[in-house]
Amino acid sequence: MINHGSLRLRLFILILTPLVLIAALLGLWRFMIAQKTAQELFDDSLLSAGLAISRDVAISGGDALSPTTRSMIRDASGGEIFYHVTGPGGIYVTGYAYPPAATNPSDQEVYKPQFFEALYRQEPVRVLKMTERVTIENLIGDATVTVWQRMADRNAFANELSIRAGILMGILLATLAIVVWFGVARGLRPLLDLQDAIDLRSPDDLSEIKRPVPIEVQGVVRTLNRLFGQVEKSINAHQVFISEAAHQLRNPAAAVQSMAEALQDAKTDDDREKRISELVAAAKNSATVAEQLLSLERLRQPTHQDQMEKSDFRSAVEEACAEMGVQILAKGIEFDVTIPETAVPVLGDRVFLIEAIKNLLDNAVKHGGTMLSQISVVLRCDGKYVNLTVTDDGAGLSPDQSEAAFNRFSKLEHSGGSGLGLSIVSAVAERHGGMIEINQVERGASITLELPIVL
Structure with a gap:
């Protein structure tokens, strides 16, 4: 017996797997958004710091930054800010020496803020460089403010955002997994109740299952009821x-x-x-x-496809007639067989087909009575079907006697037969997708076995 595992576990995996995949995609997307958000926030803080430094330098006339400005920059930027200020003519005003420079200076507008990445003391930094027209004492010219911040501070902030989002998503997934696990168990409860109800039945109880079940299980219950009916x-x-x-x-x-x-x-x-x-x-x-x-x-027994094979029905008729012909001729009965010269392919069990033909001939012999003097067998093809007709001139059999003739153990009159011959022929015909019928004749009996031809 093949064990396909727990249905509860399968449902749990089927439900949770796509959710985990979606969560992973959302996590990746959230990480990228966090990186972008951190970039925008820190760029804005650099711009704010640059503007504050520029105004403070302009107001103080080139002196160092005021403590208030320093505190504001440190609190607003989320990390240490470095700056470098030059006045008209490139004169150093204040700040850290040797500011980072752009590797590939852009040709954009002079007075438009420039953001770029560079190295400062072997550490990657994000740099803002902005130039403004200022007046310091009696000097009028361009002042350049360069502000930069370590990339590590930005990455730490982005990672913190991603970790928080990941923790929140993990908690949601864990909660969902618990809900799904116990929810599936509760959803499968009707199946377990159905199993318990069937277990309580005795082996002789094949009555229908009338227990109310969910819509998804009604097909299974109908199939079981149909199976119970067939078994009974x-x-x-x-x-x-x-x-x-x-x-x-x-x-x-x-x-x-x-x-x-x-x-x-x-x-x-x-x-x-x-x-x-x-x-x-x-x-x-x-x-x-x-x-x-x-x-x-x-x-x-049920018919299996591997038991049905293509065979020549003509040769089966010849074999059955050759075997029964000896007995028929020994009784002094005239025996005539008419079959086509070409093969007649049918799909079926050759053993059963021969047995059906022999039973037709045996029925003619046993039920023909004292008046029986001739038996004829005619095999002919009629379109998609082949017809085998066995005719005798004996006691006779009419179509209105079909029900009694084809039933098991039934006899229309006292004879040496068992009442099983024609019922076997009828069963063989049904098994092979054919039919058997009693023909209306003036004298004797005529029975036709019809089977489909395989092209």
Whole structure:
């Protein structure tokens, strides 16, 4: 038995896996947004610091920054700010020496703030360079303010944003996983209740399941109910068959026993020979009934595709007629067979097909009566079907007797048959997608077996 694992676990994985993937994509997106947000915030803080420094230098006339400005810059920037200020003519005013320079100076407007990345003391930094027209004492010219900040401070801020978002997302996923795990268990509760209800049933209880179940499980319950019905029907059919088979086998067995006892009491050699012949006939009849019962039981089994193969129905007719022809001719009955010269392909079980043909011929012999003198077999193709017709001039059989003739163990009149021959033919026809019918004739009986031809 193949174990496919827990349904609860499978549902849990199926539900949670796409959510985890989406969370991973959202995490990547959130990290990129955090990087961009940190870039924008720190650039804005650099710009604010640059403007504050520029105004403070202009107001103080080139002196160092006031403590208030320094405190404001440090608090607003989120990290240490470095600056360098030059006045008209490139004269150093205040700040740190040797500011970082752009690797590839741009050709943009002179008075437009320039952002770029560079190295300062072997550390990557983000730099803002801005130039303004200023007046310092009696000097009028361009003053340049260069402000920079370590990239590590920015990355730390971005990482902090990403970690906070990741922690929040992890908490949400963990909460969702717990909810899904217990939610799936609660959702599967009706299935477990259904299992418990079925476990409480006895092996003989094949009645329908009437327990209310969710819509998703109703198809399974309908299938189970249909299966229960089929199993119950099959069990009843087996019981009926066993009962009828026991009844049918009782008579041949009693006949064999009676003949054997009569053989023991035979007084003369002639009487003994007569009893032996009767015993042999009774034994053959008993064997025939047993064989037909076994054939019926095998025909009751479901048809598997690997048992059906393409074969020549014409050769099956020839084989059956050759085997039965000896017995028919030995009884002094005229036997005529008409078959086409070309092969007739059909899809089926060759053994069953031959057995059906032999039963048709055997039925004609056993039920023809004393008036039987001729049996004819005609095989002809009619479009997509092949028809095998067995006709005799015996006691006769009309179409209105079809139901009784094709039922198991039924006999229209007293004969040496078991009442199983035509029911076997009917079962073979049904198994092969064909049909059997009794034809209306003026004298005797005519039965046609029709099967589809394989092209």
